[in-house]
Amino acid sequence: MDHGFDLGGFLLALASALIAAKLFGEIAERVGQPSVLGELIAGIVVGPSVLGLVPLSLGILVLAEIGVLLLLFEVGLETDLAELLAVGGPALAVALAGMVLPFGAGWALTRALGYGPLAALFVGASLTATSIGITARILAELNTLKTREGQIILGAAVVDDVLGLIVLAIVTRIAESGALEPSVALKSGVFAIGFVVVAVVAGGPVGRRLVHVVGKSGARGMLGAASVAFAILVAWLAKKAGSAPIVGAFAAGMALARTNRRHDIDAALKPVVDIFAPIFFISVGAQADVRLLNPFVAENRPGLLLGLGLTVVGFLGKFAAGFCAWGKVRRPFIGAGMVPRGEVGLIFASMGLQTGALPQRIFVAVLLAVFATTLVTPPLLKRLAPRQA
C-alpha cells in the first residue's frame, strides 16, 4: 500500500480486533448476555487506554464505518412495515413515550450537572433508541416473540429506531453547525423526515426494480454485492441530503425488505455483517478512556455520577413507556423489553464523540448507561415473561 500506510500495523490491529471481538462476544453469550456487550468490553481492553493492540487508525475506522452501515442496512432489511402497522396504536404510544421520556430526562440530568446544551442533546438522543437486535433475541429465547406483548415491543422498537435516526440526523446537524439554532434544527428535521418518507415511499418500487434487473444476471454473488452497493449509494445520498449515512443504509434495507429476494439478500449479507459489525463495536469500546472509570480519582466522580444517573433515567423512562400500552397485556413486561439500548445507543454516543459534541467524560458516562440498561434486561424479562399465546 501507498500513502505511508502501515500495512503490518493495520493487519495486526485488524486480527486483534476480530479475535478479541469473537472471544469476548462468546464469553458474553455464555453468561446469558448479548454478544455486543462482550465486543464493547473487548474494544476497551484492546484499545489505546489498556493494551493498545487496536489503535484508532484510519484503516480501522474505515472498516468500522463499513460495519455500522452494513449493520443498519441489515436491521432495515429485517424491518417489516406491514407487521409494524398491525400492532399500530399501542406500539406507537409506547414508542413515543419511550422516546420523549428518556430524551427529556437525559437532557435535564445532563444540563442539571452543568454540561452544555449540545452535549445534553446527544445524551438525550443516545437514550432514545431501543435495540431491536437484543430485544428480539431475548424475546425469541423466552418464546414470547409471537405474543401480543412481544409484537408491541418489536413494533415500538422499530418506530423508536426510525424516530431515533431522525433525531440523530437533527442533532448531528446542530453539532456540525456548532450552535443550537432552532432554524438549523427545523431544517434538518424536515430534511431527515423527508428523506425517510421518500425512502419508504419510493424505496419499494426502486428496490423491486433493482432486484428485477440484478436477477437477470447469472454472475456469482451479484445480488449481495449489488445490494451492498445500493445501501452505500443511499447512505451517500442521505449524507448529501443533510442526514446521517446510517439513516440512508437503514432506509435502503427497508426498501429491499419489501422485495421477493429479501431472504437471499439477508443470507448474503449476514457473513459480511458478522465480520465488520464487531469492528464497529470494538472501535466504540476503544474510544473509551478506561482511566475515567476509576472512582478513586476525584475528577472522575461527576462523570461516573452522570453515568449512574443516566442508567436510572434511561431505565425508568423506557420502563414507564411500557405502561402506555393498552388492551389485555402485561405492561411491565413491555416496559422491560424496551429498556436495552445496545448498538443504536452506542452509534449515537460514538457520533457525539466524533463531532466533538460529547467530551470524553460524558461519552464514557453514556457507554456506562447503555451497558447497564442492556445488562439488566435479560434477567428482568425472564422474570416478567407472560406465557406464550
Add this chain to the structure above:
Amino acid sequence: MDHGFDLGGFLLALASALIAAKLFGEIAERVGQPSVLGELIAGIVVGPSVLGLVPLSLGILVLAEIGVLLLLFEVGLETDLAELLAVGGPALAVALAGMVLPFGAGWALTRALGYGPLAALFVGASLTATSIGITARILAELNTLKTREGQIILGAAVVDDVLGLIVLAIVTRIAESGALEPSVALKSGVFAIGFVVVAVVAGGPVGRRLVHVVGKSGARGMLGAASVAFAILVAWLAKKAGSAPIVGAFAAGMALARTNRRHDIDAALKPVVDIFAPIFFISVGAQADVRLLNPFVAENRPGLLLGLGLTVVGFLGKFAAGFCAWGKVRRPFIGAGMVPRGEVGLIFASMGLQTGALPQRIFVAVLLAVFATTLVTPPLLKRLAPRQA
C-alpha cells in the same frame, strides 16, 4: 469519522467502485470473458485518469487490501494438496517450465528495451502465475475439469501460484532494499520457502485445532469471522517473517482446506469476497494512466511495444510449457490452459507499482499483457478442447 476523513467522498467512491465492477463484470461474462477483465476495465474507467469517480484514497486502498487478502485466502482454501500430488510429475514439469520460460523471456525483453533490473524482475514475476480461478471456470464450462489434461492444468496452476508467491516475496524484498543483491534474494527466498513449508506442515494441525475450538461456539457467524481473523493473523505473520501478506493469507487458506469445515468456511467467505475482491481489481485498473495507451503520442510507443512483446512471450512461454507434459494427453490444450494470468499477474504488477519498482509505463505494459493473455484463452481453449474422459 475523524482524522479529517472525507466520509461523503469515500461513500461515493465505494458505491461507484462496486456498481462499476458489477456492471462491467457482467458485460464481460456476457461476451464470454472472465469478470475480472471487466472489473479491470471498470477500474480504468472510474479511476483518476478517466472519470475520476474512484480516487485512490486511503479508504479505497484499505478495502482493496482486504479484498486481495480474502481472495488469496479463498484460493488457498480451494487448493487441494492431495489432488495436486495425484497428477504429480507432468503437472510439476508443466509448472516449472511455465514459470521459468515466461520469467526469463519477460526479464530479457524488459532489459533489452533498456529498463532497469528491478523493473525487469517484477515484469518477469508478473508473467509467472497462471490464474487458477479463470482457468478452472473455463475448464468447467468446457466440461473438461475432470479430464487428465484438466487435472494437469489445475495442478500446474496451483504449483505456479505457490512458486509465484515465493518469487513475489523475494522480488518485493529486493525492491524494498533498493538494490539487486544476491544475499538479500537468497535470504528472502529461504524465508519465503520456509514460511510456506512451515505453513503447509504446521497449518494442518493448527487449522484443525482452530476449527475444533470454534466449533464449540454456538454464536452466529463464529466460523467465518474466526477464519478471516486467522487469515489476517497469518498474513501479518508472513509480513513479519519478511514475506508478502498475501502469501500468508494463501497459506492460511491451504491450512483450513484440510479441515472438515472447509466447505462451511468457503460458504461464509464467498459473499465477503464477492464484495471486496472487485474493489481490489477496480483499484488496479484505477492505478493505470489511460493516456499512456495512446499510440499517437510518441513517448508512449516504447511502453506499448513492451506490452505487445510481453503478450507474445507471456503467451508463448506458457503455451510451450504445455509440451513438457507426458503421457497420452493433448499437449496444446494444456499449454493453452496455462496462458491466462488474470488476478495473480495483476497483484504482482500492482505491488511492483506500489514499491516503486515498476514505473507507470511498464505497469501499463504489464496490465496490457495480463489482459491480452487472459482475453485469448477462452476461444483458444474451446478450439483445442479434448472430449470428456
